[in-house]
Amino acid sequence: SAVISQKPSRDICQRGTSLTIQCQVDSQVTMMFWYRQQPGQSLTLIATANQGSEATYESGFVIDKFPISRPNLTFSTLTVSNMSPEDSSIYLCSVSGLTSGYEQYFGPGTRLTVT
Amino acid sequence: DAKTTQPPSMDCAEGRAANLPCNHSTISGNEYVYWYRQIHSQGPQYIIHGLKNNETNEMASLIITEDRKSSTLILPHATLRDTAVYYCIVRVVGQGAQKLVFGQGTRLTINP
Numbered sequence: 001s002a003v004i005s006q007k008p009s010r011d012i013c014q015r016g017t018s019l020t021i022q023c024q025v026d027s028q029v030t031m032m033f034w035y036r037q038q039p040g041q042s043l044t045l046i047a048t049a050n051q052g053s054e055a056t057y058e059s060g061f062v063i064d065k066f067p068i069s070r071p072n073l074t075f076s077t078l079t080v081s082n083m084s085p086e087d088s089s090i091y092l093c094s095v096s097g098l099t100s101g102y103e104q105y106f107g108p109g110t111r112l113t114v115t
Numbered sequence: 116d117a118k119t120t121q122p123p124s125m126d127c128a129e130g131r132a133a134n135l136p137c138n139h140s141t142i143s144g145n146e147y148v149y150w151y152r153q154i155h156s157q158g159p160q161y162i163i164h165g166l167k168n169n170e171t172n173e174m175a176s177l178i179i180t181e182d183r184k185s186s187t188l189i190l191p192h193a194t195l196r197d198t199a200v201y202y203c204i205v206r207v208v209g210q211g212a213q214k215l216v217f218g219q220g221t222r223l224t225i226n227p
Contacts, residue, residue, distance in 0.1 A: 106158030
């Protein structure tokens with residue numbers, strides 16, 4: 001499987017500010033995704049990051065709040081905008097298309113705390 | 116994607132087989148059963164997947180009932196490092212059908 005890294009690994013931010021999270025894969029992948037995991041909860045898909053076009057967002061998530069970029073086949077960013085304490089979560093990127101089985105492989109996550 | 120039902124928690128003794136059940140009674144004919152696990156503070160890890168035949172890899176075995184309405188993930192010799200939340204997911208596989216919908220999973224605790 002590919003090596004997936006995320007930066008930063010954790011951060012503490014003030015409400016009203018924005019944070020950009022980076023996801024880097026060591027090989028080209030077909031699909032990249034962003035998930036959120038709120039404290040004590042399961043994972044929820046935010047959006048699919050499409051290379052060269054606008055991301056596809058899930059119900060309840062909007063581009064103004066979570067702008068996403070994917071300039072190439074190995075890199076994506078997720079920005080959490082105008083943060084509030086409710087945005088405190090772990091944000092994870094995942095990739096697929098490495099094998100014919102379409103398994104998704106996850107990065108280590110970014111732990112965000114908003115004060 | 117179909118919904119799954121898993122017990123919220125299970126315990127297993129170290130060295131014994133851990134059998135994690137999953138019900139997916141509304142699974143469609145073209146949906147696969149996937150298992151992931153999430154060890155504390157890490158990203159989920161892919162374990163295994165199957166359509167209708169039983170599958171085995173270096174991590175686990177997957178037993179799917181003949182009617183495909185339920186399955187069991189088997190960790191043959193559980194170790195303390197297998198303590199994690201295990202997610203059973205059913206999904207269509209193929210280009211353009213990539214979404215993973217996570218339920219609450221089963222919190223498996225391996226006891227020494």
